[in-house]
Amino acid sequence: DGGITQSPKYLFRKEGQNVTLSCEQNLNHDAMYWYRQDPGQGLRLIYYSQIVNDFQKGDIAEGYSVSREKKESFPLTVTSAQKNPTAFYLCASSIKIMRQGVMGYTFGSGTRLTVV
Amino acid sequence: GENVEQHPSTLSVQEGDSAVIKCTYSDSASNYFPWYKQELGKGPQLIIDIRSNVGEKKDQRIAVTLNKTAKHFSLHITETQPEDSAVYFCAAPNNNDMRFGAGTRLTVKP
Numbered sequence: 001d002g003g004i005t006q007s008p009k010y011l012f013r014k015e016g017q018n019v020t021l022s023c024e025q026n027l028n029h030d031a032m033y034w035y036r037q038d039p040g041q042g043l044r045l046i047y048y049s050q051i052v053n054d055f056q057k058g059d060i061a062e063g064y065s066v067s068r069e070k071k072e073s074f075p076l077t078v079t080s081a082q083k084n085p086t087a088f089y090l091c092a093s094s095i096k097i098m099r100q101g102v103m104g105y106t107f108g109s110g111t112r113l114t115v116v
Numbered sequence: 117g118e119n120v121e122q123h124p125s126t127l128s129v130q131e132g133d134s135a136v137i138k139c140t141y142s143d144s145a146s147n148y149f150p151w152y153k154q155e156l157g158k159g160p161q162l163i164i165d166i167r168s169n170v171g172e173k174k175d176q177r178i179a180v181t182l183n184k185t186a187k188h189f190s191l192h193i194t195e196t197q198p199e200d201s202a203v204y205f206c207a208a209p210n211n212n213d214m215r216f217g218a219g220t221r222l223t224v225k226p
Contacts (some may be wrong), residue, residue, distance in 0.1 A: 090160070107164070108159050
């Protein structure tokens with residue numbers, strides 16, 4: 001079955017540590033995205049990538065980093081510079097991201113990150 | 117860029133009643149409007165979408181209506197069931213991504 005796989009489902013981070021969240025898709029989608037979701041709130045865009053080896057900052061990129069070395073993979077690193085990283089992180093992908101034709105916007109099942 | 121507002125933030129209905137969630141958008145050029153359902157601890161799942169060349173789309177108990185002039189679209193759920201309880205998000209395309217409403221927590225009481 002095609003889809004997006006996020007791992008791990010739960011992740012615990014100590015103060016001052018960097019952690020990396022995995023996102024893999026086998027939908028052959030060109031574009032991939034990372035969102036942050038806080039309790040009772042909507043989805044805020046962290047980073048997105050339209051093509052391999054290229055990515056752009058979203059609305060809340062500070063304290064995060066990404067890479068896009070393969071079409072299928074878009075890992076997110078939460079660095080120690082992110083002061084309030086506890087949240088639910090969602091990865092998504094889409095076929096096209098043109099204003100007139102965003103298609104196939106599909107989400108993974110999420111990773112819950114907790115600072116301990 | 118696109119701005120999406122969603123109301124209400126919470127909605128409680130009795131099983132069997134209808135539920136309506138409304139969203140407004142700012143960019144008149146937007147022409148694709150999906151709705152997502154998110155269950156606790158899971159990622160959002162697409163439940164229905166509409167393009168601007170139609171005013172209404174139905175899929176069994178759910179429907180979406182679009183008013184391009186007023187720049188708003190709505191999700192309608194009829195004959196609600198307890199399993200409809202979830203958070204629902206509307207969305208509209210931005211330049212290079214989708215912009216989401218803040219979400220509506222729907223509770224269906226048996």
